[in-house]
Amino acid sequence: MTSFWRSHKRRENDLDDEIRAHLDMATRDRIARGESPENAARAARREFGDVVTVREVTGDMWSGQSFARIAQDVRWAVRSLRRAPGFTIVAILTLALGIGANTAIFSVVNGVLLEPLPFPQSHQLVYITSQFPTLGFDQFPVDAAEYLELRERNRSFQDVGAYVTSAVNIGAEGHPARVTSAIVTASLFPTLGVAPRLGRTFTPEEMLPNAAAVAVLSSELWQSAFAGDRGIIGRQIDVDGAKTTVVGIMPPGFDVHDQNVKIWLPLTLDPAQRQQFRGGHFLLLVGRLAPNLTLARAKAELQTLLAQWPAIDGNDPNAGPGAPGFVHTPNTTKHRLRYDDLQKDMVGSIGTALVVLQAAVALVLLIACANMANLLLMRAETRHKELAVRAALGAGRTRLMRQFVAESLVLSVTGAAAGLALAYWGLHALVAANAGSIPRAASVTLDAPVLVFTLVLAIGTGLLFSLAPLLHLSANSIGLALRDAGSRTTAGAARNRVRRGLVIAEMAFAVMLVVGAGLLLRSFWNLMRVDSGFDRAKLTTFGVVLPASTYRDSTRRVAFFNNLTSQLAAVPGVRSVAAMSGLPPLRQVNANDTGIEGFVPTPNGPAQNVDYYQYVTPNYVQTMGIPVVAGRAFGPSDGPLSTPVAMINQTMAKVFYGKSDPIGRRVQPGGSKTWFTIIGVLKDVKQGGVDSRTGTELYFDYEQTPASLGFAPRNMNVIIRSSLEPATIAGTVRRTVGALDPTLPIVQFRSMDEVFSDSVSRPRFLAQLLGIFAAVALALAAIGTYGVLAYSVAVRRRELGIRMALGSSQKGLLQLVLGQGMGLAALGLIAGLLGALAVTRLASSLLFGVKPADPLTFGGVALFMLLVAFLACLVPARRATHVDPLVALRAE
Amino acid sequence: MPLSRIELLQGTLDMIVLQSLRWGPRHGYGLVQMIRTNSRGVLQVDTGSLYPALHRLEREGSIDASWEVSENRQRVRVYRLTPFGRKRLAAERSRWEQLSDAIAGIFTPPLQEET
Incomplete structure (x- = not known):
């Protein structure tokens, strides 16, 4: 190649x-x-x-040889583009936008959907959960007895590990920090197939009761809290107030199910005590399939296992709470296990969203290509003479063709390079702004597959839009070129058809995008307007977790929160303070078995199970601003030792009591001997997500729990209703908590509005992105329509001049041109609406409170697009009315 | 007025170049002069056509080129006819004669058909 290059160079010099x-x-x-020398x-x-x-x-x-030829074509292209800087800049920006958006979204798709999980043979990993079809729980944790039984009896898995994530307070040399923890079985690490980078993981003996406390740290925590000190192995650290020995450090990035786990602790699980764990569903399982076994085969084996399960553990699967032998035994009808591909489960519903986004940016790129094709076509026409001269001098048609392609490729590759920079910047902004709503965000980078994608895209788009000016090279058009302006020939008519087709296509694609963005925006708007059941404004919240070791006595826990709430309530500007165990709106369902006094179960009726238990301090109802629908709220008369009382939500009243009055009726939490009397019904509060059904909810008085239930939750959320901004009271809160117990970290200090807004961050992120893409598409399509119409007015000046000379009024000409442009826009609009109708159905899972064929959105978009098209047509149409017949006729 | 350049394009020009080189090696400028003189000033060869034609003929092997120093001590690229070029010239020439006879036939048709 180099010797060839040299000979080529020499020939040029010669x-x-x-x-x-x-x-x-x-x-x-x-x-x-x-003659004189000059x-x-x-x-x-x-x-x-x-x-x-x-x-x-x-x-x-x-x-003759390709390399020199290509180099020459490219140089020619660069030279000719330099001569038209305006065109070149517009073209490169258009392409940078289109290719950059595609690159950014593809790197998300690649990192989230396509790249395998960072475990060896990750396709063998199966996520194992349970289901309660009659309770409506599709994916629920597994209890420890089931885990042990499954691990012993299955033949499909090499091993099965279990974990549950939580959070612990770490006494890391000075300040207390709260980090995500996972309590795991010793088998989890070998199941995932990852060895520690330092030390060891857990032994089965460390899972037995009374074993010494040990922990494995993530690389990230090891670096941030212990400065990567290798001597940490064997040392004791403070975990939730207990001295715990560090035995190992995991490699960087090691995690389970995208939970961002920082510290790993052994699960205490004595196989000898198996039966007493039954019914406590809190474990999530990961299994590694035996080599060459498919997930389908494992599922088939599971059916056999489920059929035998009741017989093996001797329990009656149909017994209700309180009945002898009432437990949830896995079986084929009411409670079963469920296997999913681990990666598919982790990615979950964002798959649809990403596919929609990728399709959206693909449409943007197609519109950009259509615009480019139009620009190049017009450019080719204005260069008609130049091309004809080149052809006459002997440049073959293939040569001219190659030069067009070279010009397109130079544009698209330069555009792609600019797009890559845009994508790099956009991706950072995107991931930073949506840290919580993109799973596997760490693997979203501009890596080799993404770069290959961008290159392929650049070449593909370059070839695609270079097709348009190639149409120009039909044999007769060049022959005629020297004498003819081109636009009045039949070849000119064909090119006009192409141009119009491109405008219609652009318009149609833009309509589809705007409809999609409109539907998502309406969904997001609906989500934000959902009645949360309480007054979100001017409410601040934060979490406090009392370590089990220092708050072993549950009355101490009650005392702590009593002190905290009353001290905070005394702060000027604070109206009311309370604490609650569960923070809406993203609570996990607890699904507590609950005895309902006087309730007669029916085969297809509700099971005696309550979705959410909520433990609240006396000021709860007043602080949250929840309307009391019937009866009364907890009050001063309900002391720690008086009759145990409870409140229920409207849904629970409807499900279990129907039209009868629940006030005065009694309920009994599963596993407890105490009956609680219902004293009030509260309006429904959205606990499990604003877009989900409201579950049944049962409220207990936190002060009463030590006496009535023998425990009190350690993990509470404090709520403050105040006219002050959250930032203003943050310092007071920190000082107050610190004065009560300096070892306690404060977590998730936010306004309740923020909590809710965070809970819909994914729909918002989707609506925002699609909105941006739709706006870009709209702008490109409007520019395209304008450009084609302006060009057609310019080449029809002569005709328009004649019409005017023959007595056409200005209004008549305006209507003529406007009619032409609006005709194209209307065709594009119809095609786009039909296209949108066909595809929005596929994305219906992303919509909330709006139908995929929502007439309001479609109608609104139609009007809006017509308006945009009208504006794009107006300028060239007005220009047509200012044609001076004399000038126009003389010009040619 | 001289003949239009377009009619000198390609085929015809190739033949003229090959024929001119039959009298001996010559550089591009010399060919322009020679063609003008020999055609008594009728044929004005455009350089934009001549050089592409020379290089095309060189590439297909009809002519050869080498750098020489002229009588004015100028370094010039001199072209000469190859045996292949000779054969090509013969073919071009017979085709040209057929064409020119045919055109002549059209302008001076046999008498019997006129009556």
Whole structure:
């Protein structure tokens, strides 16, 4: 290649010399004939003609081999683009936008959906959960007894590990920090197939009761809290107030199910005590399939296991709470296990969203290509003469074709490079702004597959839009070119059809995108307007977790929160303070078995199970601003030792009591001997997500729990209703908590509005992104429509001039041009609406409170698009009315 | 007025170049002069057509080129006819004669058909 390049270079120099010799000789002859030296040189040059073109065309005669030919084409393209800087800048920006958006979204798709999980043979990993079809729970944790039984009896898995994530307070040299923890079985690490980078993981003995406390740290925590000190192995650290020995450090990035786990602790699980764990569903399982076994085969084996399960553990699967032998035994009808591909489960519902986004950016790119094709087509037409001269000088049609393609490729590759920079910047912004709503965000990078994607995209788009000017190279168009302006020939008519088709397509794609963005925006708007059941405004919340070791006595826990709430309530500007165990709106369902006094179960009726238990301090109802629908709220008369009382939500009243009055009726939490009397019904509060059904909810008085239930939750959320901004009271809160117990970290200090807004961050992120893409598409389509119409007015000046000379009014001309443009827009609009109708159905899972064929959105978009098209047509149409007949007729 | 350049394109020009080189090696400028003189000033060869034609003929092997120093001590690229070029010239020439006879036939048709 290099020797070839050298010979090519030499030939170019030779050609320069040859031309120079020619000019020298011609000049000398003229001087000999008596001309002055300057005149002679000038005349010789004039006689010779355009040196550059001659050199180029002559050099062409040699460019048989592809490499030199391509290099030459590229140089020619760069030169000719430099001569049209306006066109080139618009083209490169358009492409940078289109390709950049595609690159950014593809790197998310690649990182989240396509790249395998960072475990060896990750396709063998199966996520195992349970289901309660009659309770409506599709994916629920597994109890420890089931885990042990499954691990012993299955033949499908090499091993099965279990974990549950939580959070612990770490006493890391000075400040207390709260980090995500996972309590795991010793088998989890070998199941995932990852060895620690330092030390070891857990032994089965460390899972037995009374084993010494040990922990494995993530690399990230090891670095941030212990400065990567290798001597940490074997040392004790403070975990939730208990001295715990660090035995190992996991490699960087090691995690389970995208939970961002920082510290790993052993699960205490004595196989000898198996039966007492039954019914406590809190474990999530990961299994590794035996080599060469498919998930389908494992599922088939599971059916056999489920059928045998009741017989093996001897329990009646149909017993209700309180009945002897009432437990949830896995079986084939009411409670079963469920296997999912781990990666598919982790990615979950964002798959649809990403596919929608990728489709959206693909449409943007298609619109960009259509615009480019139009621009190039017009450019080719204005260069008609130049092309004809080149053809006459012997540049073959294939050569001209190659030069068009080279020009397109130079544009698309430059555009892609700019797009890559745009994507790099956009991706950072995107991931930073949506940290919580993109799973596997760490694997979203501009890596090799993404770069290959971008390159393929650049070449593909370049070839695609270079097709348009190639149409120009039909045999007769070049032959005619020298004498003809091109636009009045039949070839000109064909090109006009292409241009109109491109405008219609652009318009249609833009309509589809705007409809999609409109539907998502309406969904998001609906989500934000959902009645949360309480007054979100001016409410601040934060979490406090009392370590089990220092708050072993549950009355101490109650005392702590009593002190905290009353001290905070005394702060000026604070109206009311309370604490609650569960923070809406993203609570996990607890699904507590609950005895309902007097409730007669029916085969297809509700099971005696309550979705949410909520433990609240006395001021709860007043602080949250929840309307009391019937009866009364907890009050001063309900002391720690008085009759145990409870409140229920409207849904629970409807499900279990129907039309009868629940006040005065009694309920009994599963596993407890205490009956609680219902004293009030509260309006439904959205606990499990604003877009989900409201579950049944049962409220207990936190003060009463030590006496009535023998425990009190350690993990509470404090709520403060105050006219002050959250930032203003943050310092007071920190000081107050610190004065009560300096070891306690405060977590998730936010306004309740923020909590809710965070809970819909994914729909918001989707609506925002699609909104941006739709806006870009709209702008491109409007520019495209404008450009084509403006061009058509320019080439029809003569015709318009004649019409005007023959007596057409300005209004008539305006209508003529507007009608032409709006006709194209209307066709595009119809095609786009039909297209949108066909595809929005596929994305219906992303919508909330709006139908995929929502007439309001479709109608609104139609009107809006017509308005945009009208504005895009108006300028060229007005220009048509200002055509001066005399000037127009004389011009040609 | 000289003949239009377009009619000198390609095929015809190739033949003229090959024929001119039959009298001996010559550089590009010399060919322009020679064609003008021999056609008594009727044929003005455009350099934009001549050089591409020379290089095309060189590439297909009809002519050869080498750098020489002229009587004015100028370094010039001189072209000469190859045996292949000779054969090509013969073919071009017979085709040209057929064409020119045919055109002549059209302008001076046999008498019997006129009556």
